Amino acid sequence: MPVSAHAIAAALRQRQPGIGVKKLHKLLYYAQGHHLAAFGKPLFGESISAWDMGPVVGKLWGDEKYGDIHIEEPPLLSEAELNTVGYVLSRYGNLSATDLENLTHCEDPWRRADHGRPPGGNARIELEWIREFFANQADDEDDEPQPDPADLARMLEGAEKRRAQPARPDSPEDIRAWLAARA
Numbered sequence: 001m002p003v004s005a006h007a008i009a010a011a012l013r014q015r016q017p018g019i020g021v022k023k024l025h026k027l028l029y030y031a032q033g034h035h036l037a038a039f040g041k042p043l044f045g046e047s048i049s050a051w052d053m054g055p056v057v058g059k060l061w062g063d064e065k066y067g068d069i070h071i072e073e074p075p076l077l078s079e080a081e082l083n084t085v086g087y088v089l090s091r092y093g094n095l096s097a098t099d100l101e102n103l104t105h106c107e108d109p110w111r112r113a114d115h116g117r118p119p120g121g122n123a124r125i126e127l128e129w130i131r132e133f134f135a136n137q138a139d140d141e142d143d144e145p146q147p148d149p150a151d152l153a154r155m156l157e158g159a160e161k162r163r164a165q166p167a168r169p170d171s172p173e174d175i176r177a178w179l180a181a182r183a
Contacts (some may be wrong), residue, residue, distance in 0.1 A: 003081060005044040005060045011077060011085045016093055021061070022053055026100035029055035029130075030092050033109075035084040037134035042127060043084055049122040050113035054104040058122065108133045 005028060012027050013019055019027070028048070035043035046059045077085070092100060104110045109129040117123035170178075 002042045002045045003077060005046040005057045006063070007077065008044050008081070008085065009057075009060060011082070012089065015085065015089055020097050021064070023097035023100060025056045025061065026054055026097065026104055027088055027092060028057050028060070029104060029125075030100075031084050031088045032127075033130045033134035034088060035081070036127065036131035037138050038084070039080060040131070043081060047127075048125045048130070050110050050117055050125055051122045052120065054101040055110055055125055056122070 008028060008031055009024055012024060012031075028044070032043050032048060035041075044057075046057050048055045049058050050056075095103070105114075109125045112129055113123040113125040
């Protein structure tokens with residue numbers, strides 16, 4: 001059985017103190033999506049809706065806005081749930097709330113729900129849309145060409161020696177030579 005969105009929000013806030021409401025809801029959406037794609041089941045049970053500002057967990061937003069705040073001790077999450085939270089923060093945590101809003105507005109689940117949404121209203125983003133979108137994202141990442149281990153070893157040759165040398169900015173000639181060598 002999935003945990004509550006309140007528990008996941010508490011875990012996100014614990015790892016990124018001072019997180020704003022808008023950013024929190026976008027991170028909850030991404031956590032739900034990546035968890036669905038990886039494990040085939042929801043991370044939390046509450047629904048996510050398309051709002052003007054992007055995906056929002058309406059139940060959590062309402063509870064917190066109207067004072068029904070669930071004060072939770074650091075949640076007892078499974079290893080998979082903690083890994084999802086950690087992954088989402090590592091991938092999206094440095095983005096601003098506005099960056100995340102813009103990103104979600106370009107993605108299929110929000111766009112599908114937004115299509116029939118009245119101005120200023122909200123529309124449910126179906127779990128299947130979220131799962132499908134994030135599963136396809138994971139498949140696309142798997143299709144990226146992986147570097148050959150021998151090429152990596154050659155690129156890293158002398159790295160320790162180079163690291164010990166004082167840093168100097170690249171000159172335009174250095175950049176042109178580097179680009180020419182890779183053409």
